[in-house]
Amino acid sequence: MNRRHPFRSASSEELLTTLQDLTSRARREVELHQARVELAEALQREMLPPTLPSLPGLRTAARYTPARNGLDIGGDWYDGFVLPDGSLAFAIGDVQGHDVEAAAFMGQIRIAMRALAVAAADPGEVVRRTNDLLLAADSSLLATCTFVRLDPGTRELQSARAGHVASVWATADGRGGVTDDEGGLPLGVQPGEEYPVTTRRLASDGAFVLLTDGVVEGPAYPLDEGLDEVVELVRARVGEDADVLADAVLGSAERTGHEDDAAVLVLRHEAVAAAPG
Secondary structure (H helix, E strand, C coil): CCCCCCCCCCCHHHHHHHHHHHHHHHHHHHHHHHHHHHHHHHHHHHHCCCCCCCECCEEEEEEEECCCCCCCCCCEEEEEEECCCCCEEEEEEEECCCCHHHHHHHHHHHHHHHHHHHHCCCHHHHHHHHHHHHHHCCCCCCEEEEEEEECCCCCEEEEEEEECCCCEEEECCCCEEECCCCCECCECCCCCCCCCEEEEECCCCEEEEEECHHHHCECCECHHHHHHHHHHHHHHCCCCCHHHHHHHHHHHHHHHCCCCCEEEEEEEECCCCCCCC
């Protein structure tokens, strides 16, 4: 004969104890999660340059904003520095993943590019060597980036792109568009990858804007549409100060409903004064 044990409902004290245990566990998980987010953000901000180089007729500005969805922070970065020959170097990129590891990997890329740019004058060579160095380090992460070098005398801007979103340009005479550089694969994909160099001259009043896909792409917002919006924004506000323009471009990311972090780097250039005859 089988006897069923009588069902005993939990007492109020037992329910309260269980609830307290679950609440404490959830709080610990939330605190750990928040700590990782704050650490990634701290790493990101400490690794970004506090200032950017500029020169007469060229003003620069950059902005970065983290996403607050889960651990979506730590992947985007930018940089700007003066090279030994007086040229200015600028870079922007996006590391796969959004956590502490991505933030640390971003720092490695930034340091590698700075070191390699001193020895390699060609932006394509800088990106190629960075790619090979990262592959030799056997990292499982990937990254996209654009690296540019500006000659202050000729105002020639040479750029190389590794799987990164195109840049935006506009001039004071109303022209504007998206760069069509050929580019190569993202960093960390294939050894020996080549990165073609595109040369343009910043001879007139205008702006050249590097950005990450968090500015122009979202869950229901196509990349091409986002780039077109930024082109129109930069064309309409091309005469404004670099800081104001950077704020405006970063603000446009709100329309994407993005779940990613976002970065913007603005080169606001003026016409080169003619040498006295």
